[in-house]
Amino acid sequence: MTEQQPIAVLGGGSFGTAIANLLAENGQHVQLWMRDSEQAEAIRVNRENPRYLKGVKIHPGVEPVTDLAASLAACEMVFVALPSNALRNVLQPFVEQLAGKLLVSLTKGIEAQSFKLMSQILEDIAPQARIGVLSGPNLAKEIAEHALTATVIASEDDALCQRVQAALHGRTFRVYASSDRFGVELGGALKNVYAIIAGMAAALGMGENTKSMLITRALAEMTRFAVKLGANPMTFLGLAGVGDLIVTCSSPKSRNYQVGFALGEGLSLEEAVTRLGEVAEGVNTLKVLKAKAEELQIYMPLVAGLHAILFEGRTLTQVIELLMRAEPKTDVDFIPTSGF
Numbered sequence: 001m002t003e004q005q006p007i008a009v010l011g012g013g014s015f016g017t018a019i020a021n022l023l024a025e026n027g028q029h030v031q032l033w034m035r036d037s038e039q040a041e042a043i044r045v046n047r048e049n050p051r052y053l054k055g056v057k058i059h060p061g062v063e064p065v066t067d068l069a070a071s072l073a074a075c076e077m078v079f080v081a082l083p084s085n086a087l088r089n090v091l092q093p094f095v096e097q098l099a100g101k102l103l104v105s106l107t108k109g110i111e112a113q114s115f116k117l118m119s120q121i122l123e124d125i126a127p128q129a130r131i132g133v134l135s136g137p138n139l140a141k142e143i144a145e146h147a148l149t150a151t152v153i154a155s156e157d158d159a160l161c162q163r164v165q166a167a168l169h170g171r172t173f174r175v176y177a178s179s180d181r182f183g184v185e186l187g188g189a190l191k192n193v194y195a196i197i198a199g200m201a202a203a204l205g206m207g208e209n210t211k212s213m214l215i216t217r218a219l220a221e222m223t224r225f226a227v228k229l230g231a232n233p234m235t236f237l238g239l240a241g242v243g244d245l246i247v248t249c250s251s252p253k254s255r256n257y258q259v260g261f262a263l264g265e266g267l268s269l270e271e272a273v274t275r276l277g278e279v280a281e282g283v284n285t286l287k288v289l290k291a292k293a294e295e296l297q298i299y300m301p302l303v304a305g306l307h308a309i310l311f312e313g314r315t316l317t318q319v320i321e322l323l324m325r326a327e328p329k330t331d332v333d334f335i336p337t338s339g340f
Ligand SMILES: NC(=O)c1ccc[n+]([C@@H]2O[C@H](COP(=O)([O-])OP(=O)(O)OC[C@H]3O[C@@H](n4cnc5c(N)ncnc54)[C@H](O)[C@@H]3O)[C@@H](O)[C@H]2O)c1
Pocket: 011, 012, 013, 014, 015, 016, 034, 035, 052, 081, 082, 083, 084, 086, 090, 106, 107, 108, 109, 138, 139, 140, 141, 277, 278, 279, 281
């Protein structure tokens, strides 16, 4: 089934462009909104987004646009692929136009002061909108190259999930549904932090045992945090939890992993982020997560360790020593046996 109206995708970075292409391949007319009119014009003419998705042909059904008000007026379904630090400011002026829309956040971050997830910000701005979150092991470049991929659309609104499945589900992209919007979104935001650590470990030449320990203990830590905040721990066993954690902690294509790798090579945080030149949400998430874990007294040694290296002047060697010598713990202690 194809939507009659165009669908809007906000954000002309790598993920917005990849999702816009998928929608267009499914027969949708897509308005890909970006702030930069020169970039929009270049994409319109050359059918490529060389800064963010080099070498990928942009489908003729994708129309790059720069008038956000006009796009919101024309489209009922809106995918939001803006960096987390831009989302509120970009959408705040359009409160009235957003009422009644289907707003789907693709953004994996947490707002600094409020600790709000992106769909919660969308709710703040547009209480009359219908809201969902798309998250999972979804490297933009692989999606664009048609690697077989799965994702999760999460919303309390079943009809919204079905509309998104119909629009996006395709030959190379499977869309699973979930009613746990909070858990799915939290998984996508938290895993970025652990990908930075995994990138560092890779740069230091650590082995497969280390990688496995890291991913598994990261899952324990993020699930412990999520349970404390009231999320369903079972969601963390799915695509948007452990699925996304595995891909982001294993792939040099992940930008968060790349930042970690650069840090492991000895670059400063500033140098690592500058060299990347794209969004690595894990850096900001680390700061807010560390503060929240302290406030709620949640044991998160990996988060505390990375924070100590990046912002408290500790060396990697000191932190590894502390982590490995910490008092022995129980393996699976983070999933309550009842209550869910
Ligand atoms: N790239 C991926 O593989 C991937 C996959 C899943 C989710 N995500 C999430 O999607 C979000 C966007 O990431 P991305 O990979 O597309 O980023 P990117 O770095 O590839 O591109 C960011 C885009 O946002 C635009 N932008 C920045 N500030 C803006 C502002 N104030 N107003 C309008 N546009 C602005 C930039 O011009 C650029 O087009 C992130 O939260 C990321 O975690 C990315």
